[in-house]
Amino acid sequence: AQSVAQPEDQVNVAEGNPLTVKCTYSVSGNPYLFWYVQYPNRGLQFLLKYITGDNLVKGSYGFEAEFNKSQTSFHLKKPSALVSDSALYFCAVRDQNTGFQKLVFGTGTRLLVSP
Amino acid sequence: DGGITQSPKYLFRKEGQNVTLSCEQNLNHDAMYWYRQDPGQGLRLIYYSQIVNDFQKGDIAEGYSVSREKKESFPLTVTSAQKNPTAFYLCASSGPMANEQFFGPGTRLTVL
Numbered sequence: 001a002q003s004v005a006q007p008e009d010q011v012n013v014a015e016g017n018p019l020t021v022k023c024t025y026s027v028s029g030n031p032y033l034f035w036y037v038q039y040p041n042r043g044l045q046f047l048l049k050y051i052t053g054d055n056l057v058k059g060s061y062g063f064e065a066e067f068n069k070s071q072t073s074f075h076l077k078k079p080s081a082l083v084s085d086s087a088l089y090f091c092a093v094r095d096q097n098t099g100f101q102k103l104v105f106g107t108g109t110r111l112l113v114s115p
Numbered sequence: 116d117g118g119i120t121q122s123p124k125y126l127f128r129k130e131g132q133n134v135t136l137s138c139e140q141n142l143n144h145d146a147m148y149w150y151r152q153d154p155g156q157g158l159r160l161i162y163y164s165q166i167v168n169d170f171q172k173g174d175i176a177e178g179y180s181v182s183r184e185k186k187e188s189f190p191l192t193v194t195s196a197q198k199n200p201t202a203f204y205l206c207a208s209s210g211p212m213a214n215e216q217f218f219g220p221g222t223r224l225t226v227l
Contacts, residue, residue: 009155034215034216036218041203041221041223042220042221043119043121043205043207043218043219043220043221044158044205044207044216044218045218046215046216046217049215090157090158102160102163102173103216105157105158106157107155107156107157108155108157
């Protein structure tokens with residue numbers, strides 16, 4: 001069975017500093033990996049995805065994520081945080097071999113960027 | 116949120132009532148999904164549909180029902196059998212292969 005772990009409930013960072021939101025996954029085959037962001041009382045917005053190829057994936061709003069197969073991780077990063085980045089972030093995984101696009105989501109990490 | 120609409124934004128239900136949440140998409144996606152979001156639990160899959168006139172139970176289908184009579188529409192009914200229906204409900208759709216899911220703005224259901 002596939003699973004995702006986001007070990008931090010909350011991450012605090014000062015504006016202008018780099019940020020990292022952690023995600024580890026478990027699938028039997030090769031993964032498709034996704035990051036989403038959610039603002040209060042809104043739906044999820046897609047940030048980026050890893051399918052295959054380059055381990056460093058660049059996405060929306062200056063975010064990027066690094067796929068590490070040996071550590072089964074897909075951490076979300078941004079070189080310089082903005083106060084407006086404060087939101088709830090979800091990592092999700094799907095096994096490439098399942099044949100259908102059922103995603104498994106982590107429990108989310110709240111990012112708080114202070115001025 | 117673009118391309119997927121959910122209504123209503125807020126919904127209040129009395130105990131014992133069935134309520135239906137609407138989800139419409141204009142993205143021409145075959146697959147559609149319903150998730151339930153509770154604080155600290157992430158998203159849990161209720162039902163999903165790969166194609167018109169077909170749907171499958173997700174991880175927490177008890178007390179819910181769906182239909183998929185049109186490609187664009189995937190309504191969710193929360194029945195009186197759902198013991199704890201107060202939650203934020205999210206609808207999503209996706210295209211083929213590794214495409215990401217697109218989410219609607221959500222419906223917040225509260226049982227009075």
